[in-house]
Amino acid sequence: MSKETVPARSADSLEPRDEPRVNHNETRVDQKADADDERALEQRYLTMLHERLDGLRATAAAGLAEALLRDDPEPGARADRDAVAARHADQLTRVDAVRDRLMFGRLDLADGERRYIGRMGLLDPDADYDPLLIDWRAPAARPFYLATGATPLGVARRRHIRTVGRRVTHLDDETLDTGALGDGVLGLLTLDGLGAAEDTEDTAEEAAEDREAAWATVAASPASPATAQTPSGEVARGTLVGEAALLNTLAAHRTGRMRDIVATIQSEQDRIIRSDQDGILVVDGGPGTGKTTVALHRAAFLLYSRREHLARRGVLIIGPNPAFLRYIEHVLPSLGETGVLLSTIGDLFPGIRGRQPESTLAAAVKGRSAMVDVLTAAVRDRQRLPDIPLEITVADGVARLDETIVVPARAAARLTGRPHNLARPVFVREVIAALTRQIADRYETSIDEVDIPDFVDDFMLWPDTDAARDNLDDSEANDADWASAARAAATAAASQPVLDAADLADLRRDLSSDPRLAAAIDGLWPLLTPQDLLTDLFADDDALRRAAPDLTAAERAALRREPGGGWTPADAPLLDEAAELLGDDPRLAIDAAVAEQLERRERAEYAGGVLDILSRGDTEDPDGEVLMATDLIDADRFGERHAEIDTRSTAERAAADRGWTFGHVIVDEAQELSAMAWRMVMRRCPSRSMTIVGDVAQTGDAAGTSSWARVLAPYVGTRFVLERLTVNYRTGAEIMAVAGDVLAMQGRGLRAPRSVRRSGHVPWRLAVPEADLEPRLARLVADEHAACGGGRLAVIVPTSRREQLAGLVGSAAAGPAASGDPGTAETGTTRADAAGTAGTAGEDSAAEDPVVVLTVREAKGLEFDAVIVVEPERILAESPRGAGDLYVALTRPTNQLGVVHVEELPAVLDRLRPRG
Numbered sequence: 034m035s036k037e038t039v040p041a042r043s044a045d046s047l048e049p050r051d052e053p054r055v056n057h058n059e060t061r062v063d064q065k066a067d068a069d070d071e072r073a074l075e076q077r078y079l080t081m082l083h084e085r086l087d088g089l090r091a092t093a094a095a096g097l098a099e100a101l102l103r104d105d106p107e108p109g110a111r112a113d114r115d116a117v118a119a120r121h122a123d124q125l126t127r128v129d130a131v132r133d134r135l136m137f138g139r140l141d142l143a144d145g146e147r148r149y150i151g152r153m154g155l156l157d158p159d160a161d162y163d164p165l166l167i168d169w170r171a172p173a174a175r176p177f178y179l180a181t182g183a184t185p186l187g188v189a190r191r192r193h194i195r196t197v198g199r200r201v202t203h204l205d206d207e208t209l210d211t212g213a214l215g216d217g218v219l220g221l222l223t224l225d226g227l228g229a230a231e232d233t234e235d236t237a238e239e240a241a242e243d244r245e246a247a248w249a250t251v252a253a254s255p256a257s258p259a260t261a262q263t264p265s266g267e268v269a270r271g272t273l274v275g276e277a278a279l280l281n282t283l284a285a286h287r288t289g290r291m292r293d294i295v296a297t298i299q300s301e302q303d304r305i306i307r308s309d310q311d312g313i314l315v316v317d318g319g320p321g322t323g324k325t326t327v328a329l330h331r332a333a334f335l336l337y338s339r340r341e342h343l344a345r346r347g348v349l350i351i352g353p354n355p356a357f358l359r360y361i362e363h364v365l366p367s368l369g370e371t372g373v374l375l376s377t378i379g380d381l382f383p384g385i386r387g388r389q390p391e392s393t394l395a396a397a398v399k400g401r402s403a404m405v406d407v408l409t410a411a412v413r414d415r416q417r418l419p420d421i422p423l424e425i426t427v428a429d430g431v432a433r434l435d436e437t438i439v440v441p442a443r444a445a446a447r448l449t450g451r452p453h454n455l456a457r458p459v460f461v462r463e464v465i466a467a468l469t470r471q472i473a474d475r476y477e478t479s480i481d482e483v484d485i486p487d488f489v490d491d492f493m494l495w496p497d498t499d500a501a502r503d504n505l506d507d508s509e510a511n512d513a514d515w516a517s518a519a520r521a522a523a524t525a526a527a528s529q530p531v532l533d534a535a536d537l538a539d540l541r542r543d544l545s546s547d548p549r550l551a552a553a554i555d556g557l558w559p560l561l562t563p564q565d566l567l568t569d570l571f572a573d574d575d576a577l578r579r580a581a582p583d584l585t586a587a588e589r590a591a592l593r594r595e596p597g598g599g600w601t602p603a604d605a606p607l608l609d610e611a612a613e614l615l616g617d618d619p620r621l622a623i624d625a626a627v628a629e630q631l632e633r634r635e636r637a638e639y640a641g642g643v644l645d646i647l648s649r650g651d652t653e654d655p656d657g658e659v660l661m662a663t664d665l666i667d668a669d670r671f672g673e674r675h676a677e678i679d680t681r682s683t684a685e686r687a688a689a690d691r692g693w694t695f696g697h698v699i700v701d702e703a704q705e706l707s708a709m710a711w712r713m714v715m716r717r718c719p720s721r722s723m724t725i726v727g728d729v730a731q732t733g734d735a736a737g738t739s740s741w742a743r744v745l746a747p748y749v750g751t752r753f754v755l756e757r758l759t760v761n762y763r764t765g766a767e768i769m770a771v772a773g774d775v776l777a778m779q780g781r782g783l784r785a786p787r788s789v790r791r792s793g794h795v796p797w798r799l800a801v802p803e804a805d806l807e808p809r810l811a812r813l814v815a816d817e818h819a820a821c822g823g824g825r826l827a828v829i830v831p832t833s834r835r836e837q838l839a840g841l842v843g844s845a846a847a848g849p850a851a852s853g854d855p856g857t858a859e860t861g862t863t864r865a866d867a868a869g870t871a872g873t874a875g876e877d878s879a880a881e882d883p884v885v886v887l888t889v890r891e892a893k894g895l896e897f898d899a900v901i902v903v904e905p906e907r908i909l910a911e912s913p914r915g916a917g918d919l920y921v922a923l924t925r926p927t928n929q930l931g932v933v934h935v936e937e938l939p940a941v942l943d944r945l946r947p948r949g
């Protein structure tokens with residue numbers, strides 16, 4: 034982003050003096066009375082907004098009840114009723130979602146206009162529908178995120194309003210058109226500039242200097258971080274929007290659930306969220322720069338600005354692992370958006386969950402684009418020639434199924450260019466036609482052998498002699514005429530095909546229903562599901578050799594596995610590719626009919642559940658006036674009546690349909706996707722309306738990427754827009770100084786993002802003997818967890834240590850109870866696993882438990898208050914992209930970082946302070 038000059042500005046906090054504050058960038062208002070007055074004013078406004086919202090809810094609930102109770106016999110009227118019901122249900126969901134923190138900002142414009150900013154727009158019906166509250170996504174709200182002292186955009190004052198439920202708790206004001214910079218910033222780094230353009234020009238030496246400076250600061254004054262000299266070359270003060278509110282948010286404990294940042298979006302983030310780029314937008318940025326957050330807010334923005342299109346097609350968000358999806362799944366519903374499918378790559382193929390672990394080599398091989406050829410060859414390999422000819426007896430004839438029949442039939446089927454299953458009918462038709470011809474030819478041959486002059490005795494056997502007889506007048510005919518006419522008719526008959534169309538049809542029918550022939554055809558050109566193809570391929574050395582002659586023996590051995598072991602994440606793109614090569618299995622149409630029946634039943638049950646929503650009401654403000662559906666109808670009848678409505682959301686329908694194409698696709702941690710995974714994702718979005726976020730410095734997957742241009746070239750050439758995020762909102766500067774060394778180790782001239790704050794905690798290291806590792810680690814976990822005051826702690830371990838150290842959690846988690854997330858059990862977004870298959874216990878706990886043990890892969894995208902990294906040397910060694918993995922591990926904490934090692938500490942971590 035462009036470099037901004039440091040603005041002159043002042044800010045007023047309307048905080049009562051006795052409340053703790055994190056950032057004192059703004060000047061306190063001296064009179065507590067003023068603060069109280071202002072707060073009372075905002076309280077009145079918030080109360081009025083909630084009353085308006087309650088009114089909307091009551092109207093929507095009544096409208097829904099009325100629509101659902103209407104008993105329209107005509108299909109047209111029913112469709113109309115359903116549309117009305119859906120609209121009201123949608124409104125209810127939206128209203129319920131935005132109640133928490135409904136209003137969060139106010140703009141006082143220089144011309145006297147005042148705008149309140151919130152999660153949804155509210156209009157005043159009594160004042161010509163003037164806006165009472167402006168949706169944060171509306172253009173009129175934009176200055177809230179962009180205005181600075183240097184570029185006030187007509188804003189005189191920006192106010193951040195913090196609320197809890199219906200109560201205003203805190204105000205932070207920034208005056209943008211007058212005043213001067215405050216000083217004495219607590220925890221805020223005073224730095225020189227933000228900007229992708231500038232950032233990309235930084236040299237490795239400059240980056241190293243910055244890290245040195247940061248570390249020098251930390252090392253020099255660990256005890257007084259708040260007032261420490263700040264390192265140079267980092268975040269420029271004044272470029273942050275709403276510093277007090279922002280830093281207050283960042284200082285809060287992590288809950289295991291990502292929250293929306295709608296009140297504190299920064300200008301470089303806002304530009305990306307509202308980008309009007311129609312095609313592919315790539316957002317690259319270091320750890321903690323808000324890539325995930327920005328991507329989610331972009332989804333909400335697009336759902337707002339392109340609602341009609343996206344509501345129909347839905348939005349797909351792809352994340353790196355199930356725990357990550359749980360971590361982010363509340364963000365969009367909290368913004369009132371629900372038409373979104375969340376999925377990992379492993380779960381994106383309907384009906385399977387790709388979660389089994391596998392070797393790095395196997396995953397890497399499966400991710401290569403060469404697997405397209407392997408799968409194509411595997412499919413062709415299933416289109417076989419008979420080993421030995423098969424004799425089939427039908428009617429009075431014998432047919433012989435051999436290569437002379439199968440080779441041309443196979444060629445004809447392949448020539449159609451159709452996928453395997455769809456070309457199969459052509460193969461079957463050709464085989465049966467050829468066998469029919471074969472039998473007919475045999476008849477012909479046997480007829481040719483008949484001596485016509487001898488026919489007279491038995492000419493009645495031949496066709497068309499009846500006609501000859503009819504043409505003769507019995508009374509007049511003499512024997513010679515008779516014989517001559519019969520002879521002529523018989524000769525004509527003999528030159529006709531022996532079997533007429535009906536005979537041939539009979540023969541074909543006999544052949545088609547012959548079980549031996551059916552079994553033979555199944556062997557020669559079987560109907561295949563993608564699962565069949567992959568299972569058989571990986572279970573058979575010979576089949577693997579035939580399909581993948583270019584792989585090394587070791588690579589083929591890595592792919593080899595017995596059937597029934599479950600699917601891995603890298604299998605899903607292969608299944609998807611196989612589905613393209615195979616086409617639909619016609620047998621599935623029958624299964625689909627059965628499934629449809631079941632689904633109708635489920636929908637009926639679901640419709641009954643809608644009654645609950647209607648009758649739930651607002652617990653804070655119960656409204657006795659609203660007519661509840663339950664007052665008039667019982668759930669059974671209601672469910673029956675609505676059995677014909679497809680109540681599935683767009684996201685749910687999309688999750689079950691492999692061929693669904695989305696209106697927009699967001700890929701998070703996109704650097705991890707393999708070439709095969711990209712093919713699958715691109716199939717889901719032919720319009721290429723995509724937001725791709727990632728960090729090539731964090732690539733851990735051996736099949737992942739180090740270049741966006743390389744990944745995207747096959748799909749869009751160079752037609753994509755690249756944006757960079759440069760400020761780290763998560764990790765304190767002390768930790769980033771260490772992580773920056775590891776990044777530099779990758780030797781690609783990459784630059785770590787600049788931290789927005791310092792944590793005041795010095796990262797440490799501790800060597801322990803192997804025998805002491807577990808007890809020592811358990812104690813460290815307990816100490817560090819206590820030190821982070823009930824926050825969340827992760828122990829990040831090498832894969833090879835995971836099993837051994839997983840037990841630590843039991844003892845350490847005795848602290849605060851698992852945080853959970855009361856009141857948000859139903860997120861409204863759909864996870865592909867939830868839509869298609871059942872979940873497994875424990876798998877998702879990384880998002881919730883107060884202490885967790887994770888591998889780097891599992892920790893991707895997550896964040897914790899404190900992190901202990903175990904055996905960094907082994908993390909480096911375990912993968913070809915070990916440096917990327919270590920970088921990820923070190924950048925998960927917000928505040929505390931420790932490193933415990935048995936093996937030698939990698940030199941790159943030398944600057945960590947030894948723990949006493």
Ligand SMILES: Nc1ncnc2c1ncn2[C@@H]1O[C@H](COP(=O)(O)OP(=O)(O)OP(=O)(O)O)[C@@H](O)[C@H]1O
Binds near residue numbers: 320322326893894
């Ligand atoms: N403008 C903001 N206001 C408040 N918090 C923010 C803001 N931007 C980012 N954050 C917070 O910073 C943290 C890191 O954000 P996020 O996880 O989106 O970063 P990321 O770039 O995806 O990180 P990584 O690549 O390491 O996974 C989150 O807690 C997020 O809520």
